[in-house]
Amino acid sequence: MNKSIEKAGNLHKPVMPSEVLDLLASEKGGIFVDSTIGMGGHAKAILLSADNTEVIGIDQDAAALEIAKENLKEFNKRLTFIHSNFADIKQVVDKSGISGVDGIIADLGVSSYQLDSERRGFSFRFDAPLDMRMNPDGDIETAAEILERLSEEEIANIIFQYGEERFSRRIARRIVKRREMGDPVKTTFELAELVKRSVKRTKQDRIHPATRTFQALRIAINGELEILEEFIKDSIDLLKKDGRLVIISFHSLEDRIVKRTMQKLAGKCFCPPKFPKCVCGMSRDVKLLTKKPVVASENEQFENPRARSAKLRACQKLK
Numbered sequence: 505m506n507k508s509i510e511k512a513g514n515l516h517k518p519v520m521p522s523e524v525l526d527l528l529a530s531e532k533g534g535i536f537v538d539s540t541i542g543m544g545g546h547a548k549a550i551l552l553s554a555d556n557t558e559v560i561g562i563d564q565d566a567a568a569l570e571i572a573k574e575n576l577k578e579f580n581k582r583l584t585f586i587h588s589n590f591a592d593i594k595q596v597v598d599k600s601g602i603s604g605v606d607g608i609i610a611d612l613g614v615s616s617y618q619l620d621s622e623r624r625g626f627s628f629r630f631d632a633p634l635d636m637r638m639n640p641d642g643d644i645e646t647a648a649e650i651l652e653r654l655s656e657e658e659i660a661n662i663i664f665q666y667g668e669e670r671f672s673r674r675i676a677r678r679i680v681k682r683r684e685m686g687d688p689v690k691t692t693f694e695l696a697e698l699v700k701r702s703v704k705r706t707k708q709d710r711i712h713p714a715t716r717t718f719q720a721l722r723i724a725i726n727g728e729l730e731i732l733e734e735f736i737k738d739s740i741d742l743l744k745k746d747g748r749l750v751i752i753s754f755h756s757l758e759d760r761i762v763k764r765t766m767q768k769l770a771g772k773c774f775c776p777p778k779f780p781k782c783v784c785g786m787s788r789d790v791k792l793l794t795k796k797p798v799v800a801s802e803n804e805q806f807e808n809p810r811a812r813s814a815k816l817r818a819c820q821k822l823k
């Protein structure tokens with residue numbers, strides 16, 4: 505294993521670090537945006553891969569940025585931290601006065617730090633207010649607030665669409681019933697318990713019954729899927745010619761958007777066959793560097809459970 509990756513691994517285990525560095529071609533140096541800097545694992549690997557790399561690190565979670573700053577303090581001359589949603593990547597990079605970047609990475613979803621934070625409400629392992637906002641400083645609703653506001657049907661749709669949960673209707677019914685009785689679901693333990701009572705478990709189920717519902721609410725309140733396509737397009741605009749975009753996703757809904765958007769930017773038309781002309785917005789701005797998603801090696805999957813569901817896709821700007 506590359507020495508730089510081994511060192512970076514001591515602070516947080518970034519997913520598929522060698523694959524990320526290869527696909528970003530960071531050893532040539534240049535300016536890279538880590539749009540989900542988290543604990544700084546990937547950023548550190550990029551900074552160690554060549555002395556002439558610079559990283560702009562974005563995260564919407566101010567607490568994560570503080571940790572990344574601490575973890576990466578030895579590199580502070582080559583690093584800029586920005587507290588922002590990566591949906592605003594264009595404005596963020598424009599403001600830095602940079603005209604183009606050599607590579608962009610996004611390692612989507614929540615970090616192990618967020619999942620392990622007892623008070624943030626991401627995990628049913630800890631009893632906490634049902635919050636789940638990745639950016640608690642922003643003005644979005646908490647998970648408890650949307651469960652108080654939305655209709656039963658809207659709640660069921662979120663749990664079904666974003667959690668692919670078969671028992672979404674039953675879960676939504678119980679959530680609303682509690683609310684009607686003046687006792688709305690307010691904590692992680694209350695929701696986990698309610699879900700457990702609502703779903704039928706089979707012997708094949710290896711995950712906790714509340715996993716899908718928690719994932720669904722997190723995706724919904726943080727607007728995780730809505731911003732992805734625009735983010736990918738904006739990232740391609742920001743890249744210099746030959747610059748690379750690498751995205752790691754953790755569930756099929758995310759991966760589907762990443763795959764489709766990259767394919768569209770690589771010239772694949774998604775219009776129905778009978779359409780006289782293309783209206784899907786297809787262009788020929790990139791070439792795909794990964795025809796199929798790259799997955800972590802067996803060894804990495806064994807050592808880092810988070811890597812098991814990871815899918816990596818990358819593309820390179822042509823013009």
Ligand SMILES: C[S@@+](CC[C@H](N)C(=O)[O-])C[C@H]1O[C@@H](n2cnc3c(N)ncnc32)[C@H](O)[C@@H]1O
Pocket residue numbers: 516517518519539540541542543544545546547562563564565568588589590591611612613614615616638731
């Ligand atoms: C999986 S972690 C990244 C871990 C990082 N690659 C590392 O090696 O330490 C994802 C991070 O992205 C952040 N994040 C998720 N969605 C975001 C968004 N739309 N804008 C900015 N940051 C986001 C989360 O707050 C979290 O800290």
Ligand SMILES: [Zn+2]
Pocket residue numbers: 772773774775781782783784785786
């Ligand atoms: Zn088309």
